[in-house]
Amino acid sequence: MPIEKPRTQELLALGVFGGGSRLAERIEMLLERGRVFSPRASRARIAVTAVALLGLVIAGSFTPRLIAFAQERLTFDVASVKTVKPDSHGEPSIEVSPGGVTMRSKNLTGLLMWAYQIKEANQISGPDWIRTDDFDVTAKAAGPVSTDDLRRMFQNLLEERFKVALHREQKIVPLYSLVVDKNGPKMREVQEEPRNGIGLAFGEGGGAITGHMVNHISELAAMLPAFLDGRPVLDKTGLAGVYDFTLRVELDADQVKRMPQAGMAFAGFGYLSGVFSAVEQLGLKLEASKGPVDFLVIDHAEKPDAN
Secondary structure, three states: OOOHHHHHHHHHHHHHHOOOOOHHHHHHHHHHOOOOOOHHHHHHHHHHHHHHHHHHHHHHHHHHHHHHHHOOOOOOOEEEEEEOOOOOOOOOEEEEEOOEEEEEEEEHHHHHHHHOOOOOHHHEEOOOHHHHOEEEEEEEOOOOOOHHHHHHHHHHHHHHHHOOEEEEEEEEEEEEEEEEOOOOOOOEEOOOOOOOEEEEEEEOOEEEEEEEEEOOHHHHHHHHHHHOOOOOEEEOOOOOOOEEEEEEEEOOHHHHHHOOOOOHHHHOHHHOOOHHHHHHOOOEEEEEEEEEEEEEEEEEOOOOOOO
16 A cells, blocks of 8 residues: 555546546546545635635736736827917928927817828817817927827827817728839938938918938828818828938919918918829829728817916
8 A cells, every 4th residue: 555645646647647548537547546535625625716716807807907007108208288379370380200299380180180190180070169279289208209109199198288088980981092103202212210200381382291211101191181182191102211302282373362361371271283293203193092081079178278
C-alpha cells in the first residue's frame, strides 16, 4: 500500500493529460484504483468554486466601466469661444495644424461639420440659431497631436461649451467622389513628416483651400462641398503621400452681382463655379455618384457663455 498513493497520483496525471482514452473512462479507472472522495469535502469545494466564479462574473461586469474611467478624455490645453457680432462681416475661415484649431466667423453648424467630418450643412438638423449665430473658436493642444485626435478634442469642446447632444442617421444620397485623374496627381509631394495644415478662406473674388504637408486628402474632400451644389465629397483617391497644394476657385462678375452683400461668403456657396477645373489642376477629378452619408441630428444645444 505505500506505493499506491504515488501510483494514484501518476494515474491522475495520466488521466488529465493523457490523450489515449475518453475523460469518463479515465475518471472511472481512477475511482476503481481506490481513490477515496469525501462528499462533504466535494460540496465544500463546489461552494467555494461557485463563490469564486460569481466574484469573477461581478468583476467582469465592472471591467468595461473601469476601463472607460481609466481612459483619459481628450481635451485642449487652452480653448476660447467668442460670439461674433452680427455686423462684423468677418470672413469665415478654418486653420488646422498639429498644435490646434482656429475657426473664424463660423456658426455651430460649421463647427460640427469639421468636428464630425460632415460634408455639407444640410446634413445637420437642429435649432435655427446653429446656422445664424457665428463664433470665433481658438483651441490649442498641449503638444502636436493627430488630426483624428484634434477632431475628438473639438467634439468634447462642443459638448462642454455648447452643451451639444446629438445622434447620427445614415441615408443614401447623391454625392461626388474625389478620384485621381488619369495622368496622376499634380500636387507638390514633399519628403517630410505630415502636419496636415489646411485652411479654407473666402473673399469677393472667390475662395481658396490651401494645404501644407497634408497626407489626409480626406481633409481636402471635406472642404470641397463649400464650393459645390450641396453634395458631399468622399475621398476615393487612395493617395498616401505628403503634399502641398493650393486650390483656388474664382467668381466672375455676374456671380458676384448675384451674391447678397451681407454674409457674402456663405451665401455664395451655391454660385461658385470652376471648382471642377480647379480640382483638375491638382491632378484630381470629381465624379458624380450615390452612397451612404451620415446626418447629424442635434437633440440639444445651448449658446455658449461669453469668455
